[in-house]
Amino acid sequence: MTEAARAAAAAGFPTEGPLDTDGVPHGQPVLDRLVALLDLERIEENIFRGVSPAESPVRVFGGQVAGQALVAAGRTVPPERRVHSLHSYFIRPGDPRIPIVYEVDRIRDGRSFTTRRVVAVQRGKAIFSLSASFQSEEPGMDHQEPMPDVPAPDTLPDYATAAEGYLDKAGAMARLPRPIDLRYVTTPPWKARDSGPAEARSQVWMRADGKLPDDDLLHVCVLAYASDMTLLDSILVRHGVYWGTDNVLGASLDHAMWFHRRFRADEWFLYDCASPSASGARGLATGRFFGADGELVATVVQEGLLRVIK
Template sequence: MKAPVRELMDLFDLEPLENNLFRGQSQANGQRSVFGGLVAGQALLAASRTVPEERPVHSLHAYFLRPGDFNVPIVYDVDRIRDGKSFTTRRVNAIQHGRPIFSLAASYQVEESGASHQATMPEVPGPEGLENDEAIRHKLVERLPEQYRQDFLTERPVEFRPVTPLDPISPEPKAPVREVWFRVIDRVEASPMMHRALLAYCSDFGLMGTAMLPHGMNFWQANVQCASIDHAMWFHNDFRIDEWLLYRSESPFAGGSRGINFGAIYRQDGTLVASVAQEGLMRIHPSDSPTG
């Protein structure tokens, strides 16, 4: 297994501390706090560890409460709210320094058949032949502030291939729509439960940036303060996180220093596997004022 993927899987190897209590490791990735997708994925996995695998998760709803400290582990406290005949509900608080930094509720269901329809996958070029994000990052690194360069070039466990590459450092205003193929770069031999936790992790990459596209904003601007506020996912069909998935996101509204983003994730055969929604903070400070 490639080293970045091994490190990712180690992050998702939660340590059981007691009944309904788990501990996960943090990771610094160039941001000021723990990556929100990591906390969401670990929290979902902690909840899923208390549910039989024949009841897969079908939805999660979460709030980011405080910035996570990547210097210390995260404790996940699972509340077994309900075990019904068809549905199971769990609530999870992620805790650091004695305070919750993240709260998640997840619902699980016995698999059933029923009426079915789905949105059609957009007609876009496949991932073959598209430039990946690593090559794009190497072209841009000299234009980044020095303190971000090392993390910007670090090999990552997830590969992204944008359908329409953007300049993330000096973005031109454009329509709030993004389409990108992604996959974990090595084979992941794990349960469907783990693949869904890893999809929750991946779903936070780039999503909030969709609402920033019309405004020519980026995450490195000194006067821009960005943070995820909430995150929701609905899981529709099976998939593998190590096979190509198309992530299409769009933002219908931004205002009040917040932007809303919706996403749809498809398998390469056109099957819709998940839907995503997230609202994020997009606060612009006066140029001469510090963020915070």
């Protein structure tokens, strides 16, 4: 057993639970594992340590390190100040076999805003950096763009049903335990590739697959985790390709989020994503999270490395 696997077992991650129709674990036990994953060990006042799931792929999932880094930042901020934005860079691939150390720099504590910088370190080198800003709640102007008109999530097939017949081609990533319930509104990218290039857009309903504790920071960190899951789909469908099925190599380069309104990550939210541009082996994608009630709760922008191997 690896060091990360031993640490994960020591954290009390359950190993049993319901299975999707394709045999992949999901539901409350898997969500509880994600919650435990985000519950970092405090080593020093500004230093935290996190682990990766034992069944991780060859590198740490970007949403995991972003969520853990945000937890580290939030643990040094008064609870009445809520995170309103984060900006991050993926510097090196993370090794899931060893723990990640998160070092927090308390940049500023102002009257209304608190700023934190976090560096994730493995083997003495930075693999990820994050800056986050927190704000005391206050009234102000309020408006938003309308939510797209889409089918309700309970009318759409779950991920296992939508991916039937494609999982063997998609590789190990598609068979990891699923803490997030995901329902595609637009045609999934692995099916869209069969009909060639399409509009650079992806729409999915998402929610944590179970019940989360009443902890505002945890809900924000779960949303940050989920935000890295399908964002680059909007680029892939534009070119009629998909991971594992075509010779496409990709990685997140940077990731920014703005949190506009309160939400619960264990309730349905629509992730409406689009790609305005791709060039130079990089693609830009933007995403908007809408609650089921139509409220715009967060906005995301990410640039990804996308290489097509001839």
